[in-house]
């Protein structure tokens with residue numbers, strides 16, 4: 085749930101290590117080069133019929149189990165805990181084994197399928213969803229991705245039944261976003277055991293977990309981070325009091341402390357010294373869980389808000405007849421559809437073995453979590469006074485949604501990561517170009533080859549000649565929308581070139597520009613996912629197709645306006661004034677202007 089403070093300057097690892105070539109096929113990174121990789125976006129992915137059937141059964145049982153528990157969820161929110169009986173029922177339903185392969189006793193859902201289940205549970209309650217999600221998305225994901233066969237045989241069957249519940253321990257009092265700075269330390273003793281000391285804070289499932297994936301600095305390998313499997317039963321592990329929180333109150337959040345905890349050598353997870361990359365890889369891989377949860381929350385906001393809007397009468401009319409209410413409901417729907425399309429696409433990238441999906445996963449997390457926060461706010465506004473009262477679920481949904489842009493990487497850190505990774509990728513081509521210019525005499529074939537590639541890209545960026553066209557992949561109704569994304573992808577490629585030329589390596593410190601760059605990438609990638617999805621709906625003849633076309637039009641037009649604003653602000657802005665004002669206020673320690681005295 086933490087992320088790196090210098091995102092983009094470290095390679096974010098993925099389950100399979102990315103080869104150079106793989107990196108160039110990342111569709112979101114390609115956008116920074118002014119390219120759309122159509123084959124990575126069309127056709128919109130679908131599950132196999134076997135997965136669809138299993139998923140259908142799981143979704144239905146989640147619904148049946150959670151649908152009539154609204155009163156309990158409200159009580160548990162106030163009490164700040166879920167009762168043990170409820171956790172037992174989650175166990176019985178198999179919800180702790182969702183992504184564990186069947187050979188270890190799990191249900192073996194794909195990443196996309198898992199995300200869909202969390203979507204369903206989140207429609208009912210975020211805390212319930214988080215208890216399941218923190219276990220699978222991050223708590224034991226390290227074991228699935230990096231564990232040895234022996235480790236998997238030892239732990240996975242008990243993790244699948246929920247006999248063991250898992251938690252992910254990265255954050256410390258002095259180390260939040262800056263995950264690389266953690267201080268927990270593991271030292272190898274003469275017998276080869278590790279002695280672990282340190283304190284982890286705000287650990288989801290801390291109070292109910294028996295299996296912890298813990299990150300600590302090891303003394304060998306230059307004090308780099310390593311990951312360990314630690315059992316609650318190991319002497320020296322202690323769990324703090326549950327935290328009293330704003331939202332997701334029934335989900336367990338505690339400190340977890342390690343005082344000379346002896347860890348056997350076989351509980352080192354993955355390679356020693358590779359802990360940071362593993363920590364990031366787990367978060368990347370787990371992002372579809374959180375994304376699915378956000379989409380589920382939005383669907384619940386849409387259901388609540390539309391019912392409320394029809395039933396509530398003011399000025400002699402249902403408030404659903406008023407333009408300002410219509411606007412809110414339509415916007416939440418567009419955001420939900422867009423987030424769902426992106427989250428589903430990323431699930432597919434992971435399931436089909438893409439080596440590098442880190443930017444795409446970050447984009448889906450930022451977009452879905454922020455869209456959910458807006459949806460919760462607008463749904464409450466539609467319900468107004470009733471929404472503010474604890475009797476209805478709006479205020480709980482509003483409080484619960486607030487965590488989404490904070491944990492598993494804050495929106496700020498992820499935006500920096502998205503922009504820096506994309507710009508670095510584009511910049512690598514420029515660097516190669518520099519080297520190629522020198523190389524022309526030593527290795528003319530390679531040198532001229534690269535020069536020609538680059539020249540080709542410049543020509544494409546300037547004229548659109550040679551650009552991969554997506555207009556051919558969309559139905560006629562979406563032609564204009566496709567042209568928007570083609571045009572602005574080219575403009576974005578040009579802008580990335582300008583940024584690189586203007587700032588070089590110092591781009592790392594240009595956070596205002598990086599944020600704008602990330603925002604454009606988010607709009608382009610999410611918009612392309614929407615177009616791909618709606619194109620596929622046309623093939624399927626789905627009845628809500630016409631409305632989906634309207635959603636695609638709305639998203640494209642809104643994205644176009646946002647992108648235009650961001651691109652313009654790259655050149656003309658108030659960044660320096662904002663920095664100076666912030667420095668002044670921080671120095672003053674507050675707002676120094678009062679209207680009296």
Ligand SMILES: Cc1cc2nc3c(=O)[nH]c(=O)nc-3n(C[C@H](O)[C@H](O)[C@H](O)COP(=O)(O)OP(=O)(O)OC[C@H]3O[C@@H](n4cnc5c(N)ncnc54)[C@H](O)[C@@H]3O)c2cc1C
Pocket residue numbers: 085086087089090218251252253254255259260261262285286287288289329337487490491492493494495496497500
């Ligand atoms: C309810 C809850 C559950 C959690 N569960 C877990 C868990 O299970 N496991 C776990 O390990 N952790 C967990 N966390 C921790 C969570 O991941 C961190 O809170 C998160 O990574 C942010 O760290 P921080 O809160 O220390 O914020 P900080 O890192 O102190 O950041 C403060 C602000 O500064 C911004 N910022 C920081 N660095 C930069 C920068 N370089 N440039 C620009 N802006 C920057 C941030 O975006 C943020 O807005 C949980 C937290 C909460 C609240």
